[in-house]
Amino acid sequence: MLDWNTLLAPYKQAVDEMKIKLKGIREQYQLSSQHTPIEFVTGRVKPVSSILQKSKRKNIPLNELEEKMQDLAGVRVMCQFVGDIDTVVELVRARTDFEIVEERDYIKHKKNSGYRSYHFVLKYPVQMIEGGEKRILVELQIRTLAMNFWATIEHSLQYKYAGKIPAEVEQRLQRAAEAAFRLDEEMSQIRGEVQEAQQILSKKRDSVR
C-alpha cells in the first residue's frame, strides 16, 4: 500500500519553503516603501481524496504520480491589481532557487469556463534526511483577489455537479465571472492613484515611528 505521509512529505516541505520565500518578496517591497505586487500567499498539499479522483479521471497510475501530477504541491499568490501579476511573473523568472518547467497564461488566454490565472510548473529542490536532494514538481498560480474569488466558487460547483454544471447555474457563474472581471477593470483604472497613495501612507508611518 502507498504510504501517503511519506510520499507527500517533500511536497509539504516545498510548500512551506515557497510560502516563506514569496512572503519575503512582499516584505522587501514594504521595506522599500514601494507598492507590493503580492497581497497574500497560500499553499496546500493536494488532499489524498482529490489525488485519487484526479488520477482516475486523468488515467494517471499511482506509481507515476510524482512525474505526471503537477499540482501535488500548490502555491498561490494573490495580487491586488491585474498589472501586479506581470511583476510577480518577472520575479519568478529571475530566481535561481528552482527551475521553471512550464508557463501557462490563462489571463491573456482565459479558459472557456471564465477561469483566469497565470500558472507556473516548477522543479523545486528539497533536502531529504535520506537520499539527499530531491527535485519535485510544484505548481505556482498567480491571480487577482477577484479572479481567486470566482475560481474558488467554480471549483466547488465543478465538484458538486461532477463536471456537468446545469445550464442555469452555468449562466449565473458566467455573470459572476463578468462581475469579477469588471471589478478588476475598474481597479486597474484606479491603480496609479492608489499606488502613489500607498507610498505616501507608508512614508508617513515611518516618519513617526
Place this chain on the structure above:
Amino acid sequence: MLDWNTLLAPYKQAVDEMKIKLKGIREQYQLSSQHTPIEFVTGRVKPVSSILQKSKRKNIPLNELEEKMQDLAGVRVMCQFVGDIDTVVELVRARTDFEIVEERDYIKHKKNSGYRSYHFVLKYPVQMIEGGEKRILVELQIRTLAMNFWATIEHSLQYKYAGKIPAEVEQRLQRAAEAAFRLDEEMSQIRGEVQEAQQILSKKRDSVR
C-alpha cells in the same frame, strides 16, 4: 511623555485573543461540515502615527484616548457572501466573553462614499500583570471580500488627498464600489448552490482520509 508600548500592550493582547477566538469559530464550522461564514480574520493595533492624526482631526486629548478612540484595537472578519455577515453578527451577540457597547450597520445604511461594513464596538476584558482585569474598547468589523477590497483602496486615497479626493478620482471610486457591489450580488445569487457543493466536497474528503 506617553509610553506608547505600555498604553497599547492590552490592545495588542485583545487583538491576539480575539483573532484566536474568531478563527476558532471557522474551525468549528469546518469540523461540522457546514459552510463557514468566516473566510479569514485579520487584526491590528492602530499605528501611533494614525492615532496622532486622528486625535488631532477629532479633537481627542491624548489622555482620553482609551475612552474616546474606539478603534485602537481593530479586528476584521471577512465573509464570502453578504448573507454570512448576519450569521457572524448573531454569533457575536450570543457570546459571553465581552460586552457589546455599540452596533453600526453600514450595509443596510451604506455611507455616502460607498463604504459598506458591519461594525461592533466591544468592551473586552484583558488580564494585566499589574492591576488585574482591565476592560478596553475593541472595534470589530464584518464585511465581504469585495467590500474589503474596495475599502482598502478608498482608505489609501483618503490619506493621499487628506480627505479631499478630486471629483474625477471620486467617480472612478464610485464605479469600483458599484463593481464590488455587483460582484457581491452575483455571488449571493449563486450562494445556495455553492454551500451545498462545499458540504458535499467536505464530506467526500472526510470519507477518504
Place this chain on the structure above:
Amino acid sequence: MLDWNTLLAPYKQAVDEMKIKLKGIREQYQLSSQHTPIEFVTGRVKPVSSILQKSKRKNIPLNELEEKMQDLAGVRVMCQFVGDIDTVVELVRARTDFEIVEERDYIKHKKNSGYRSYHFVLKYPVQMIEGGEKRILVELQIRTLAMNFWATIEHSLQYKYAGKIPAEVEQRLQRAAEAAFRLDEEMSQIRGEVQEAQQILSKKRDSVR
C-alpha cells in the same frame, strides 16, 4: 460511536486561547524590562490513543470523560528558575477569566518517582457555535526547564515498560532526576545576578533602537 473531533473541539480551542494568554504575560514583562517568569508555553489536546489507555487504566467510562479526565486539554509553562514558578502561580490565581478547581504542589511534595511540577486544574469557558458558553476542564502545569526535561524522559520510559520500569533503568532515571535538581539549585544561586543582568541588557537595547 464517539465523534472525537466534535468532543475535542472545545478543548483545542481552550488550549489555543490559554497559550495566547500566557504568552501575553511574557510580553508584558518584556515590555516593562522586568525578568519574565515565563520562558515558553506549550499546549496540546490529549491524543485519542492516550485517552483510551488512560480511561481503561483508571476505569473512566467514555461518557464521563469530560468530568473525570482532567487533562484532555493540557497547557504547560516553562520557567528559567524555580523561584519563577511562585510568580506564575500568583498570576494564575489573580485572573478572572477562568475558575481554579484544584491545585497540586509537586515541588514542595515531589512524587516518589522524582517528578516535580506545579499543577492547576481550571474550569475554562469556551464559546461554542451551538449551545453558547461551555465550561471545560483544563490542566495547567508549571515547571522549570530542567524539571521538564526530566519529565519528558520519564514519560517515555513509563510507556515503554508499561509502568514497570526495571530497577536498573529506574536507578539511572533517579540519577538524572538528581542532576536536573542540582542544575535548578545552581541556577537559583545565580538567579539574582542574572535578573539584574537581563534588565540592564534589555534597557541597553531599548536605548539604541
Place this chain on the structure above:
Amino acid sequence: MLDWNTLLAPYKQAVDEMKIKLKGIREQYQLSSQHTPIEFVTGRVKPVSSILQKSKRKNIPLNELEEKMQDLAGVRVMCQFVGDIDTVVELVRARTDFEIVEERDYIKHKKNSGYRSYHFVLKYPVQMIEGGEKRILVELQIRTLAMNFWATIEHSLQYKYAGKIPAEVEQRLQRAAEAAFRLDEEMSQIRGEVQEAQQILSKKRDSVR
C-alpha cells in the same frame, strides 16, 4: 547613514528560510517514527545595538559588516542528547542548498568559560527583488538543552559585567556549567532506553488514529 532595515532584510529572510528547513528535518523524523535529533529551532537577526557594540569591540568598520560579522543572521538547533548533535552535523554537511564556510567544535574543545556548542558558518543564497541572488553569511549553532540553558545565563552575565565577571560569580557559573554537563552525561546514559521507548510510543499513537 546606514539603512539598517535594508541591510538586514536578506538576513531576516535567511533566518526565516533556515528555520523552516530545519523544522522540516524534525517533521521527516517524526513521520518515520524515528527519534528526532532536533528538539526545537530558534533564529534571530542580531539587534542593531549588539551589532554596534560588537563592531566597536572587534574593530569591524560598518561598511565591512557583511563580510566580517558572521552572526548577523543566527540560527540555533536544540537537541535532547549530546549524541544527537553529531547526527545534525552530518545532515548539515549533506545539504546542497548552502555552502559551509567554517566549522568549530566547542564540544570536543570547550571554551575556558565552560561554553559548549557546535558552530557552522554558512554562505546562504537569498533571492532579492533587486539584484537577484545574494550570498550572505549565516551562523548555525547546535547544542543540547542543558548547554543552551547555561549559555543563555552566561551571555546575560557577560553583558552585566561588560566581560569582567567577578571571581565569585565566575565560580557559581562554573558550578552551574558542571551541573549542566552532568545532566547531559546522565541523559546520554539513558539515551538508548529512551529512543526505543519513543518509537514504541509513536507507533502506538499511529495505530489508533
